[in-house]
Amino acid sequence: xxxxxxxNRGDVRVVDVDEPEVKPFHVKIKIKWCxxxxxxxxxxxxxxVSIPVxxxxxxxxxxxxxxxxxxxxGDVVEVGENVTKFKVGDRVVTEATVCCQECPxxxxxxxxxxxxxxxxxxxxSGGGFAEYTVFxxxxxxxxxxxxxxxxxxxxxxxxxxxxxxxxxxxKPGAVAVVLGAGPIGLGVIESLKASGAKQIIAVVRKSVRxxxxxxxxxxxxxxxxxxxxxxxVKKLTQGRGADVAYETYGVDLGxxxxxxxxxxxxxxxxxxxxENPSTLHMMDLVLxxxxxxxxxxxxxxxxxxxxxxxxxxxxxxxxxxxxxxxxEDIVSEGFxxxxxxxxxxxxKIIVTPDRSLL
Amino acid sequence: xxxxxxxNRGDVRVVDVDEPEVKPFHVKIKIKWCxxxxxxxxxxxxxxVSIPVxxxxxxxxxxxxxxxxxxxxGDVVEVGENVTKFKVGDRVVTEATVCCQECPxxxxxxxxxxxxxxxxxxxxSGGGFAEYTVFxxxxxxxxxxxxxxxxxxxxxxxxxxxxxxxxxxxKPGAVAVVLGAGPIGLGVIESLKASGAKQIIAVVRKSVRxxxxxxxxxxxxxxxxxxxxxxxVKKLTQGRGADVAYETYGVDLGxxxxxxxxxxxxxxxxxxxxENPSTLHMMDLVLxxxxxxxxxxxxxxxxxxxxxxxxxxxxxxxxxxxxxxxxEDIVSEGFxxxxxxxxxxxxKIIVTPDRSLL
Numbered sequence: 001x002x003x004x005x006x007x008n009r010g011d012v013r014v015v016d017v018d019e020p021e022v023k024p025f026h027v028k029i030k031i032k033w034c035x036x037x038x039x040x041x042x043x044x045x046x047x048x049v050s051i052p053v054x055x056x057x058x059x060x061x062x063x064x065x066x067x068x069x070x071x072x073x074g075d076v077v078e079v080g081e082n083v084t085k086f087k088v089g090d091r092v093v094t095e096a097t098v099c100c101q102e103c104p105x106x107x108x109x110x111x112x113x114x115x116x117x118x119x120x121x122x123x124x125s126g127g128g129f130a131e132y133t134v135f136x137x138x139x140x141x142x143x144x145x146x147x148x149x150x151x152x153x154x155x156x157x158x159x160x161x162x163x164x165x166x167x168x169x170x171k172p173g174a175v176a177v178v179l180g181a182g183p184i185g186l187g188v189i190e191s192l193k194a195s196g197a198k199q200i201i202a203v204v205r206k207s208v209r210x211x212x213x214x215x216x217x218x219x220x221x222x223x224x225x226x227x228x229x230x231x232x233v234k235k236l237t238q239g240r241g242a243d244v245a246y247e248t249y250g251v252d253l254g255x256x257x258x259x260x261x262x263x264x265x266x267x268x269x270x271x272x273x274x275e276n277p278s279t280l281h282m283m284d285l286v287l288x289x290x291x292x293x294x295x296x297x298x299x300x301x302x303x304x305x306x307x308x309x310x311x312x313x314x315x316x317x318x319x320x321x322x323x324x325x326x327x328e329d330i331v332s333e334g335f336x337x338x339x340x341x342x343x344x345x346x347x348k349i350i351v352t353p354d355r356s357l358l
Numbered sequence: 359x360x361x362x363x364x365x366n367r368g369d370v371r372v373v374d375v376d377e378p379e380v381k382p383f384h385v386k387i388k389i390k391w392c393x394x395x396x397x398x399x400x401x402x403x404x405x406x407v408s409i410p411v412x413x414x415x416x417x418x419x420x421x422x423x424x425x426x427x428x429x430x431x432g433d434v435v436e437v438g439e440n441v442t443k444f445k446v447g448d449r450v451v452t453e454a455t456v457c458c459q460e461c462p463x464x465x466x467x468x469x470x471x472x473x474x475x476x477x478x479x480x481x482x483s484g485g486g487f488a489e490y491t492v493f494x495x496x497x498x499x500x501x502x503x504x505x506x507x508x509x510x511x512x513x514x515x516x517x518x519x520x521x522x523x524x525x526x527x528x529k530p531g532a533v534a535v536v537l538g539a540g541p542i543g544l545g546v547i548e549s550l551k552a553s554g555a556k557q558i559i560a561v562v563r564k565s566v567r568x569x570x571x572x573x574x575x576x577x578x579x580x581x582x583x584x585x586x587x588x589x590x591v592k593k594l595t596q597g598r599g600a601d602v603a604y605e606t607y608g609v610d611l612g613x614x615x616x617x618x619x620x621x622x623x624x625x626x627x628x629x630x631x632x633e634n635p636s637t638l639h640m641m642d643l644v645l646x647x648x649x650x651x652x653x654x655x656x657x658x659x660x661x662x663x664x665x666x667x668x669x670x671x672x673x674x675x676x677x678x679x680x681x682x683x684x685x686e687d688i689v690s691e692g693f694x695x696x697x698x699x700x701x702x703x704x705x706k707i708i709v710t711p712d713r714s715l716l
Contacts, residue, residue: 285628
């Protein structure tokens, strides 16, 4: 089958690979769409970030080359032994996680924090930029009839945003700042809207993403190049500051704007991937009792909840997709588009191995 | 009356000042003892840290010189109009806080985070290194009969430690690491012991404080100069890491040891005062969902709870006091002792304006 394989930084090739074989407790999925994640782009432009190259991955034993892609939707075409949840023909989405199920984190359900965590499409267990993939039924979910493939393919990034809500101690009625409106920022905004936020303040530079932020449910838009974000947030909250901020920039500006925008005792949730260390004065936390917490992937009921919210319309997830491309064109039309001057016009590019869908 | 007054860095003098006059809702207290806090020492050695020198304090309007001292115990000698909780002769301790009672933080009870927060003995409202002080009855508490003055004078630093428990999401049964065993670290240890910690791991360099940490309730002692703290904590927790760590060093080593010692999803509470900014890679939080939160002073029921725990013996608070000195000797026998080669032999030095107590 055809698959997009990462060989090295700047070297992703669509090549022929063996079709994966179904295993007990696993389903084989014929892929319809798979979204390009920021982390895929990082691996292409600046990797290896997480891809194992010298040391085999502790769970899969793999090193590069590896198949990319973890935001996938498709149809079950074969079920392995002991599979109980699925039958051939089911439309499904998958979580990105393959975990060891035996480390201290897995044992308490924190499989997103597994010691040997494998991300599908990164660590050698297969991936979504391919014609087929095989995945454990435990982390596979049925797509409700109400959703088309193009909505369902957004489940994964929205679940990442949804998961961050609980990390920030979010409660209905809270005022939230969201820094950035890429797919993850939009996922946070949609999740906040669907979970009873009082006010959602999106901090987004001039780009098509401003419009997407509003469409996703932001109540107020602040451009960090035009206004003093923290001062504006204070004005919007009777001098108090936001209860929580969600950071998706991955640079110190986001850390600064986030900390300055939240109230005393508030929480800054970091969802982004960072290349460089930050400078932070602990007195900025001590004197204010502010708190900074990281958020990664999702766990527990997050995925099922997002599927349900997509199903009943609480999360609309319409209109994120800015480009649909064929698997063969993933480099030229996908990664290069997201790295080039056109990038400001894009939110989510989705990739299909099936040209008939284009 | 005599009082120890901060004029400038390295310039604290015991001088004659006007006796403070009682006001409505306030009590006048004849001071028995007042402890020297690390923050007093910071002001003496490296101040002004918090003492207002150019800009008047927003609540008191004061600038230096100011009377120092906020860990006080004494007897009520006069009550102001409208005072209902106290009568002349009551033995009392006071919180350190004088707040505006009208900012967003005060309105929700977070008076430790008051926009105009005044610390008694720092910001010009008077202080405990004096013969008398006047304080609002709302933040004054009766000393139970079971406690002598030398135990009661420890209420303040222990309350600082106790307050940090809730910030770290502490629950009975948790495993906690405490970095440092100065008065605040010991206050954390005693509060953890009194609140159902499963295991308390104190990280303390060779000094008299190791013995105090054990006496206060630490189950295990780790010397950061002798062992790999994070590795030892992992061993002690079946590979998991501590649920929470409390940092009282105020330097990057504490940040590092704290973060490395907690489990994924765990919390690092910072109680210390920092002179320099820190370097921190946000990926250390993102990939682990660890969280860092500041803790300052106390609020709500913290003080009353600590008084109650001291009263019924859940917090023994015996043996912290390593030196008792007269007010006149506060510089030579207090600050200079805590700054000099003898400092490793000390935990808490308490000061009295009444030589008959020595």
